[in-house]
Amino acid sequence: MIRSEIIKNLVPVLSGQLVVCNIGLPSQEMHLFGDQPSNFYMLGTMGLSSSIGLGLALAQDKTVIAIDGDGSVLTNLGTLPTIANNVRDNFILLIIDNGSYGSTGDQPTYAGKKTSLAAVASACGCENVIECQADEAVDVVEAAIASKKMTIIICKCISGNIPVPVITLDPVVIRHRFMQAVEA
Amino acid sequence: MQLDKIVIDAFEKNKIELVTTVPCKQLSGVIAELEARESMTHIPANKEDEGMGICAGAFMGGKRSAIIMQNTAIGVTINTLVTLTQFYRLPLPMLISFRGELGEPVACQVEMAVHTKALLAQLGIPTYHFHNRDDVHELDEILKYTFMCNKPVAILTDASFWKGE
Numbered sequence: 001m002i003r004s005e006i007i008k009n010l011v012p013v014l015s016g017q018l019v020v021c022n023i024g025l026p027s028q029e030m031h032l033f034g035d036q037p038s039n040f041y042m043l044g045t046m047g048l049s050s051s052i053g054l055g056l057a058l059a060q061d062k063t064v065i066a067i068d069g070d071g072s073v074l075t076n077l078g079t080l081p082t083i084a085n086n087v088r089d090n091f092i093l094l095i096i097d098n099g100s101y102g103s104t105g106d107q108p109t110y111a112g113k114k115t116s117l118a119a120v121a122s123a124c125g126c127e128n129v130i131e132c133q134a135d136e137a138v139d140v141v142e143a144a145i146a147s148k149k150m151t152i153i154i155c156k157c158i159s160g161n162i163p164v165p166v167i168t169l170d171p172v173v174i175r176h177r178f179m180q181a182v183e184a
Numbered sequence: 185m186q187l188d189k190i191v192i193d194a195f196e197k198n199k200i201e202l203v204t205t206v207p208c209k210q211l212s213g214v215i216a217e218l219e220a221r222e223s224m225t226h227i228p229a230n231k232e233d234e235g236m237g238i239c240a241g242a243f244m245g246g247k248r249s250a251i252i253m254q255n256t257a258i259g260v261t262i263n264t265l266v267t268l269t270q271f272y273r274l275p276l277p278m279l280i281s282f283r284g285e286l287g288e289p290v291a292c293q294v295e296m297a298v299h300t301k302a303l304l305a306q307l308g309i310p311t312y313h314f315h316n317r318d319d320v321h322e323l324d325e326i327l328k329y330t331f332m333c334n335k336p337v338a339i340l341t342d343a344s345f346w347k348g349e
C-alpha cells in the first residue's frame with residue numbers, strides 16, 4: 001500500500017475531524033479524496049504539520065489529527081520533545097512513513113534505513129507510540145480518537161505516488177473556513 | 185516597575201494566551217515573568233520555526249499567540265515567516281532580543297545584527313526598535329496593530345533598552 005491509499009481509506013474516519021495535513025502530495029491527496037472545511041492544508045513550510053497541530057490542540061478542546069511525513073518529521077525533529085513534554089489528550093500525530101521524500105520523487109529518508117521514528121518518539125518521552133502497517137491505519141486511528149489519549153502513530157508503507165492535482169484554494173480561504181470549522 | 189513585568193502585562197492586556205520561546209540571555213527576565221504568569225501558557229520550543237508553527241496552530245484554535253526569540257532566529261525562520269505566517273495572514277508579535285548592538289560583548293552576534301533590519305525590511309515585516317526604556321510604552325499599540333493587520337511584527341529590543349532600569 002502507498003500513502004495515497006492510506007489517505008483514501010482514512011477519509012471516513014477523519015470526516016468532521018480537525019485535520020492538519022502535510023505539505024505536498026499528502027495535502028493534495030486529502031483534498032482530492034476528502035476535502036472538508038476542517039482540513040488545514042499546508043501549501044508550504046515543510047516540517048511544521050506536527051507543530052501547527054500541537055498549537056491547535058493546546059488552544060482548544062476538539063480532537064486534532066496532524067498528518068505528517070517521515071521526511072518532514074526528520075527535518076523538524078525538535079517537535080517530538082516538545083510534544084512529549086506538553087501532553088494534550090486531544091492530539092494525535094499520524095506520521096505516514098513511506099521511507100522517502102515522496103512528494104519530491106521518492107528520494108530515500110533515513111527513516112527507511114536505520115532510524116526508527118517510533119524509537120525516536122519514545123526516547124523523546126512520548127507515551128502512546130504505536131507503529132503499525134498500512135492496512136491497520138484505519139483501525140489504529142479510530143482507536144486513537146476513541147482513546148482520548150495523546151497518541152503518536154507511525155504508519156509504515158511503501159513509497160510511490162499517483163498523479164494528483166495541486167491545490168488552487170487561496171491560503172486565506174483555507175484558513176478562514178478552517179477557523180470557522182474550529183469554532184462550529 | 186520592572187520592564188519584564190510591563191512587557192508581559194502588555195501581552196496579557198492584549199489577550200495573548202500562548203507564548204513560545206527560545207531563550208537569549210537578554211530575555212531571561214521576561215521569560216521568567218512569562219513562566220510565572222498563570223493566565224498564559226508558555227511552550228518552550230526547540231527551534232523558532234517550530235515555535236511559529238505552534239503559534240499558527242494556537243491562533244487558528246482561537247488563542248492569540250506570540251513568540252519571544254533572539255534576532256539570530258530571523259535567519260532560522262525566513263521560510264516559515266513567508267510561507268506560513270504571511271501566506272496565511274496570521275498575526276504574530278515577535279519580541280526579539282537585538283543582540284550585536286552597543287554593549288555587546290560577543291563579536292559573533294554582530295554578524296547577524298548587521299543583517300537583521302535589512303532582512304526584516306526585505307520581508308515587509310513592520311519593525312519597531314526599542315532602545316530607550318520609555319519605548320516600552322509603545323508595546324500596547326504595537327500589539328493592537330499586529331492583531332489588526334494580521335501580520336508578523338518585529339519588536340527589536342537592544343541591550344540599552346533592557347539596561348535602562
Ligand SMILES: Cc1ncc(C[n+]2csc(CCOP(=O)(O)OP(=O)(O)O)c2C)c(N)n1
Pocket residue numbers: 003022023024025026044045046068069070071072073096098100101102103104109263
Ligand atoms: C525547506 C524545504 N526543503 C525542501 C522542500 C521540498 N519538499 C517538499 S515536500 C518534501 C518531502 C516531504 O517528505 P515526507 O514528509 O516524508 O512526505 P511524503 O511526501 O513522503 O509523504 C520535500 C523535500 C520544501 N518544501 N521545503
Ligand SMILES: [Mg+2]
Pocket residue numbers: 069070071096097098099100101102
Ligand atoms: Mg515520506
